[in-house]
Amino acid sequence: MTRDDAALARLDACVLDAHASGAGCGVLAGLYREGGELHLKAGRTDAACFALTHAYVYALEAGDAFLSEAVGAVLKAHGRLD
Amino acid sequence: MSIVDTALLQSVTRPVAAANGLPNGFYTDPEIFEMECERVFRKNWSLIGFGKDVPEPGDAKPVDFLGMPLLLLRTRDNVLRVFQNVCRHRGMILVKEAGPLKGVIRCPYHSWCYSHDGALVTTPHVGGPGRNSDEAIKREELGLIEVRSHVFLDGIYVNVSGDAEPFETYAGGVLDRWAEFADRPLYHGGPDSSFRLELDTNWKLAVENYCESYHLPWVHPGLNSYSRLEDHYNIVARRAHSGQGTVVYNPSPDESGRAFPLFEGLSDKWDTGAEYIALYPNVLLGVHKDHVFSILLEPRGHDRTVEHVEIYYARPEAAGPDFADLRARNTAMWKEVFMEDVGVVEGMHKGRSAPGFDGGRFAPAMDEPTHCFHDWVAHQFGTGS
Numbered sequence: 001m002t003r004d005d006a007a008l009a010r011l012d013a014c015v016l017d018a019h020a021s022g023a024g025c026g027v028l029a030g031l032y033r034e035g036g037e038l039h040l041k042a043g044r045t046d047a048a049c050f051a052l053t054h055a056y057v058y059a060l061e062a063g064d065a066f067l068s069e070a071v072g073a074v075l076k077a078h079g080r081l082d
Numbered sequence: 083m084s085i086v087d088t089a090l091l092q093s094v095t096r097p098v099a100a101a102n103g104l105p106n107g108f109y110t111d112p113e114i115f116e117m118e119c120e121r122v123f124r125k126n127w128s129l130i131g132f133g134k135d136v137p138e139p140g141d142a143k144p145v146d147f148l149g150m151p152l153l154l155l156r157t158r159d160n161v162l163r164v165f166q167n168v169c170r171h172r173g174m175i176l177v178k179e180a181g182p183l184k185g186v187i188r189c190p191y192h193s194w195c196y197s198h199d200g201a202l203v204t205t206p207h208v209g210g211p212g213r214n215s216d217e218a219i220k221r222e223e224l225g226l227i228e229v230r231s232h233v234f235l236d237g238i239y240v241n242v243s244g245d246a247e248p249f250e251t252y253a254g255g256v257l258d259r260w261a262e263f264a265d266r267p268l269y270h271g272g273p274d275s276s277f278r279l280e281l282d283t284n285w286k287l288a289v290e291n292y293c294e295s296y297h298l299p300w301v302h303p304g305l306n307s308y309s310r311l312e313d314h315y316n317i318v319a320r321r322a323h324s325g326q327g328t329v330v331y332n333p334s335p336d337e338s339g340r341a342f343p344l345f346e347g348l349s350d351k352w353d354t355g356a357e358y359i360a361l362y363p364n365v366l367l368g369v370h371k372d373h374v375f376s377i378l379l380e381p382r383g384h385d386r387t388v389e390h391v392e393i394y395y396a397r398p399e400a401a402g403p404d405f406a407d408l409r410a411r412n413t414a415m416w417k418e419v420f421m422e423d424v425g426v427v428e429g430m431h432k433g434r435s436a437p438g439f440d441g442g443r444f445a446p447a448m449d450e451p452t453h454c455f456h457d458w459v460a461h462q463f464g465t466g467s
Contacts, residue, residue, distance in 0.1 A: 025184075025185070025188075046211065046212050047212075048212075049212030049213070050207075050211045050212040052212075053206045053207060053212055053214055054206070056204065056206070056214075057188060057193045057195060057204065057206050059185075060185050060186040060188070060195050060203065060204065061184070061185045061186055061188045061195065062184055062185050063183075063184035063185030063186075064185070068185075075214065080212055080213055080214055081204075081214045081215065082214075082215045
């Protein structure tokens with residue numbers, strides 16, 4: 001397991017904990033963004049865009065325009081958002 | 083319309099001296115109630131809530147209006163809007179609890195997201211995992227369904243059918259009559275100025291009772307001690323609204339001489355005058371020089387009604403801590419008065435199960451406001467010119 005894979009595994013656990021504990025959408029947006037970036041770094045575009053979609057939605061729900069625009073731009077760059 | 087006897091309804095729309103009241107089925111028949119949901123409530127302007135329940139930009143509150151899921155929303159630019167509280171994807175209810183929305187409205191099912199002006203902003207994974215668009219799903223066609231709405235005296239009125247006259251025309255008589263109150267800021271008194279009464283009665287009986295003063299001496303002896311029957315007058319606007327007024331509204335200061343601050347600049351009429359109007363179909367309004375109230379009648383079937391009473395004041399200080407005791411006294415007074423009506427409106431409802439009761443008659447001098455309402459309801463069922 002690479003360091004990034006280990007980081008992803010820890011992140012997955014954090015995401016599950018965050019959902020289970022009712023963490024706010026802002027927290028979820030940040031976690032999914034981190035996961036998306038790790039997948040991108042590993043060349044896993046589909047997995048990245050799946051995670052970044054979640055980050056985008058939760059950032060919109062949180063009213064975090066900065067994060068939603070940033071993540072939206074990445075999704076658009078990969079042709080996953082119009 | 084076979085369950086509605088149009089011959090009986092013709093007698094309702096006769097002049098008051100010769101008219102009968104609405105037939106029993108209008109109070110006891112669930113099928114007629116279902117017809118009213120469409121012909122009376124959805125086709126007209128009905129009250130569904132209050133602006134004070136969504137006080138800040140971004141606030142949202144779900145409302146069940148006769149089984150229809152609606153959403154009150156105060157937009158970021160402080161405009162009150164009403165939408166159907168349903169996702170355009172699979173019909174999921176969008177907002178379950180009242181509260182502030184920090185960002186978009188996110189459907190809890192598949193996370194389709196809507197802006198506060200109802201636009202569909204994003205459709206996550208709609209084209210497959212991580213693919214957020216699909217040719218078949220045109221976001222610009224799938225925004226939230228807005229419901230026509232209007233705010234008057236902080237009440238949120240809706241016309242679900244979309245084809246009623248503009249509210250300014252529909253309620254023009256009340257808007258003109260109460261022009262001095264219509265556009266003023268109102269200050270809700272807070273939790274001590276709200277209460278609910280749940281009644282085992284048809285919603286129409288609450289309207290019929292409210293708009294006449296004939297019952298005052300018998301049902302409200304305390305009120306009658308300082309606002310006598312002869313101090314009251316009828317208000318009748320055919321096919322629009324009806325009610326009563328009094329010329330002796332003289333609230334007593336408390337022991338230390340304090341009284342509520344007044345609405346500024348009112349004409350002399352309101353020095354000792356107050357008026358109470360039922361704006362059809364489902365709101366009972368009262369205006370005074372120092373406070374106004376709205377009673378939202380929420381029908382829960384043909385035989386149950388919830389009255390939501392909300393009291394507002396003229397100045398912000400009247401809604402503050404220094405006037406808490408006066409507000410409590412005022413709320414208690416109105417609650418006592420409205421509770422005194424419970425027995426008669428519930429009794430009238432029970433009476434409607436008497437097969438020989440022909441809808442009753444109207445005392446021309448005293449019951450014209452009530453007959454005006456019966457006539458309006460009959461008209462909603464296509465009777466009368």
